[in-house]
Amino acid sequence: xxxxxxxxEVKKTFIMHMRGGVELPVVANVSFSLKAGSCAVxxxxxxxxKSSILKMLYGNYGTDSGQxxxxxxxxxxxxxxxxxxxxxxxxxxTIGYVSQFLRAVPRVSALDVAAEPLLIRGVAQETAHERARxxxxxxxxxxxxxxxxxxxxxxxxxxxxxxARGFITDHPILLLDEPTASLDAANREVVxxxxxxxxxxxAALLGIFHDQDxxxxxxxxxxxxxxxxxxxSAA
Amino acid sequence: MSxxxxxxALAAAGIxxxxxxxxxxxxxxxxxxxxxxxxxxxxxxxPGEVLAIVGESGSGKTTLxxxxxxxxTPTCGTVHYRMRDGASADFYKMAEAERRYLMRTDWGFVxxxxxxxxxxxxxxxxxxxxxxxxxxNRHYGNIRxxxxxxxxxxxxxxDRVDDQPRxxxxxxxxxxxxxxxxxxxxxxxxxxxxxxxxxxSVQARxxxxxxxxxxxxxxxxxxxxxxxxxxxxxxDRMIVMKEGRVIEAGLTDRVLDDPRAPYTQLLVSSILQV
Numbered sequence: 217x218x219x220x221x222x223x224x225e226v227k228k229t230f231i232m233h234m235r236g237g238v239e240l241p242v243v244a245n246v247s248f249s250l251k252a253g254s255c256a257v258x259x260x261x262x263x264x265x266k267s268s269i270l271k272m273l274y275g276n277y278g279t280d281s282g283q284x285x286x287x288x289x290x291x292x293x294x295x296x297x298x299x300x301x302x303x304x305x306x307x308x309x310t311i312g313y314v315s316q317f318l319r320a321v322p323r324v325s326a327l328d329v330a331a332e333p334l335l336i337r338g339v340a341q342e343t344a345h346e347r348a349r350x351x352x353x354x355x356x357x358x359x360x361x362x363x364x365x366x367x368x369x370x371x372x373x374x375x376x377x378x379x380a381r382g383f384i385t386d387h388p389i390l391l392l393d394e395p396t397a398s399l400d401a402a403n404r405e406v407v408x409x410x411x412x413x414x415x416x417x418x419a420a421l422l423g424i425f426h427d428q429d430x431x432x433x434x435x436x437x438x439x440x441x442x443x444x445x446x447x448x449s450a451a
Numbered sequence: 452m453s454x455x456x457x458x459x460a461l462a463a464a465g466i467x468x469x470x471x472x473x474x475x476x477x478x479x480x481x482x483x484x485x486x487x488x489x490x491x492x493x494x495x496x497x498p499g500e501v502l503a504i505v506g507e508s509g510s511g512k513t514t515l516x517x518x519x520x521x522x523x524t525p526t527c528g529t530v531h532y533r534m535r536d537g538a539s540a541d542f543y544k545m546a547e548a549e550r551r552y553l554m555r556t557d558w559g560f561v562x563x564x565x566x567x568x569x570x571x572x573x574x575x576x577x578x579x580x581x582x583x584x585x586x587x588n589r590h591y592g593n594i595r596x597x598x599x600x601x602x603x604x605x606x607x608x609x610d611r612v613d614d615q616p617r618x619x620x621x622x623x624x625x626x627x628x629x630x631x632x633x634x635x636x637x638x639x640x641x642x643x644x645x646x647x648x649x650x651x652s653v654q655a656r657x658x659x660x661x662x663x664x665x666x667x668x669x670x671x672x673x674x675x676x677x678x679x680x681x682x683x684x685x686x687d688r689m690i691v692m693k694e695g696r697v698i699e700a701g702l703t704d705r706v707l708d709d710p711r712a713p714y715t716q717l718l719v720s721s722i723l724q725v
Contacts, residue, residue, distance in 0.1 A: 233713035234720055275702060277709040300688045300702040301497060321662070321684060322655035336666070 218252040219287075220389050220420040221273070226282030226296065228268055229446065241446030242268050246282065248439050250389065250420035255411055255434045258424050260441035266424045267316075269441065270391045272296070273422070274313045275303035286310060286389065308336055312390045314382030316397060318374040320367040326352070327362050330380040337385070344384075351380035355406055371398040383410050390414060392423035396430050408433045471533060473498045473639060473671050474519070479528035481518050487695040488514035492528070494690065494700065498638065499669040503686035503703060505676055505718070511695035512675045513643060519673065520560060520641045521550060535638075555585045559632030563644035565624035569616050569631065575602060576612040578631050586635050601630040605660060622653035626660065633664060642674040646681055658684050679722055683707055691715045 226246035232238045243265040250256055258266040271277040273284055275295050284295040288310045293302060295311075307313070312333070321329070328335075330351065331344035352362055355376040361369060366377045375398050382390065392411075396404045404427065411434045414421055425431040431438075472495035481488035489511040496502055504512045517523035519530055521542065530542040535557070542550065554560075562568040569578050579598040580588075588594050599609050605626035607619075616624050625645065632640060645661065646654040662685060665672055676682055682689055682703060689706045691699040691714065699712040710716045 230709075231711075233716045271708070276704050278701075278705060278711065300705075301500070303702055303705075304687055321659065323659040 218418075219249050220252055221250040221287070221422075222283075222285045223248055223269075223273065224283050224285075226269075226272060226284060227280045227446075228265070228272060228277065229280055243441065243444040244446045246272075246441075246444045250422055252388070252418045252420050253415050254436040255415055255421040255423065256437040256439055257431055257435040258422065258441050259431075259438045264441045264445065266441050267393055269444075270313070270393050270422065270424065274307065274311060274391055276313075308333075310388055312382050312385055312387035314378055314390070314392045314395045316393045318366055318378045320365060320374070322365065322367065324365055325363045326357070326366045326369070326377045329366060329377055330384055333381060333385045347384055348380055351384060352376070354410075355380060356403060372400065372403070375399060376403065379407060379410070383414070386417065386419075388419055390419055390421045392421060392425075394424050394426060396425060396427050404430055470497060471539075472496060473500075473533050474673075475529075475531040475539070476519055477529045477531075479515065479518055479530065480526050481514050481523060482526050487511070488523075489518065489692070489695045492690075492692075492697055494697075496639075496671050496673065498671055500688065501665060501670075501672040501674065501686040503674050503676060503682035503689045504692060505679060505682050505689060506692035507677055507718075510692040512677075512692050514695070515692065516641055516643055516673060516675045520558065521554065522560075532639075555582070556635050557637050557639065559635075559637040559640040561625075561628055561632055561640065561642040561645050563647045565616070565621070565628045568628040569624060571617045572615055574613045575607065575616055575619070575627055578616060578627060579634050582631055582635050597634065598630075601634050602627070604664070605630045606656075620653075622649055622657060625649065625657055629661070629664070633668065633670075636668065637670070639671045639673075642672060644676055644678075645674065646676075646678065654681075661685060679707060679718065691718070 224247045227244040228242040230240040230242060232240060246269060248256070258269060260266060268277055272279050273295065275298070279296040282296060285292045286295055286306060288306050293306065295303060295306060298306065327345055327348050330348035334344035334347060335341060349362065357373060357376045361373060366374050369377065375395065379395050396407050399407065408430060411421060423434070425434070474496040477493045479492045480490050492515055504515060506512045514523065518525040531539050532542050533539050560568065576595060576598040579601050580594040583594050583597060599612055602612060603609060607623060607626060616627055619627065646657055649657060658681065674685055686703045689701065689703040690697050691706065691712065693714045699706055699710065699715045706715060707719055710719045
């Protein structure tokens with residue numbers, strides 16, 4: 217199978233200058249790969265560094281060392297050392313990300329929030345909105361909310377806007393940070409089927425799921441993050 | 452193989468020619484006697500990219516903005532700008548007239564205080580139309596129509612076109628200043644604290660408007676702000692300044708979510724949560 221992303225020996229430490237420069241090791245020796253058409257799940261207890269790994273893959277967190285090679289437009293690019301411009305391009309075309317929380321922008325409607333990743337790739341507004349409406353309907357987001365800014369939505373409603381935004385494109389790699397955390401059973405099922413569809417289309421997915429049922433339903437591979445605990449790096 | 456041959460080969464292979472920076476700033480320094488305004492600042496800005504320069508008052512961010520936009524002459528360093536014909540020109544080696552023409556047409560400058568960027572005693576329509584006349588438009592009807600179109604783009608009612616901006620609210624004045632700057636379809640716009648001094652709700656509206664215009668027009672923007680939330684909302688990349696020097700630079704969300712420099716960590720941790 218086609219490997220779309222390879223992380224090798226990635227290390228991350230936070231240095232807290234506000235607290236006298238104390239070093240907070242997060243993960244070390246993170247090594248794994250993601251294959252087209254499959255979904256890997258990051259496992260391990262809270263605080264072990266699962267979200268930090270997703271954020272490093274997305275270029276949202278820096279890395280201390282190691283490589284994150286991504287197949288981008290037919291070339292291999294190291295996200296960890298890529299220029300900001302390249303990272304933005306990778307986000308636009310190659311790596312999608314569904315965050316845990318929606319960062320609401322004042323006055324921007326749910327429809328525009330979800331359609332934005334298509335709009336920045338030059339898709340016509342009408343097509344992008346149509347696609348967003350389809351996803352909203354599939355995710356059972358009440359139609360009266362579509363044209364409103366999501367700032368005042370409930371947690372579950374905001375999350376569905378976020379999911380629509382993440383799934384609207386055909387990014388070959390998709391990162392999911394607890395996309396089902398505040399959803400009811402019916403909508404969790406919708407997300408499971410969306411993930412299955414992405415796999416069938418040949419995307420490589422990497423997710424964090426606290427919900428055991430969802431994890432069982434989607435995971436082809438479990439990556440145990442406690443094996444990358446920073447203290448173990450010397451071993 | 453010459454450069455143009457290489458480009459042709461790339462084009463033949465279906466690979467688009469690499470986009471070159473619109474603006475290249477190198478080693479830009481401005482000293483005031485013994486004091487440093489800004490020191491050794493270098494960066495590239497690409498077409499359509501929004502760069503935020505952040506830091507507290509006195510960090511040199513406005514000095515830097517003024518040095519790049521020729522409102523202040525740098526002590527040393529260079530600013531190269533890619534003209535519409537694709538040639539790169541050393542900004543401070545251009546003839547004064549050429550530089551002025553560039554600033555009137557290809558560049559915009561949005562001041563923190565709209566009074567500095569508007570003519571308060573002529574009508575709103577004339578404020579917008581004046582920039583059009585500067586680039587050679589002479590047809591009164593066309594100028595007026597374009598002005599009205601731009602007023603509506605910045606959400607100012609058509610029936611205010613003949614009013615003077617001194618009768619406008621702060622938020623309206625700022626939106627008018629933006630229309631005046633964008634009407635000539637510049638490629639590069641400088642903004643100095645564009646939302647400073649506005650109410651929060653007015654600020655949100657302005658930010659949303661700016662976001663839309665920047666992406667619709669594919670503008671390259673350099674925005675100076677002390678407000679990290681404004682930087683997050685508007686910019687792709689960010690430069691953090693302290694005492695005239697760049698202490699951290701990178702992707703905006705990387706700098707804000709994973710700040711490295713002690714000073715950036717202090718700035719980020721000082722944001723009030725609502």
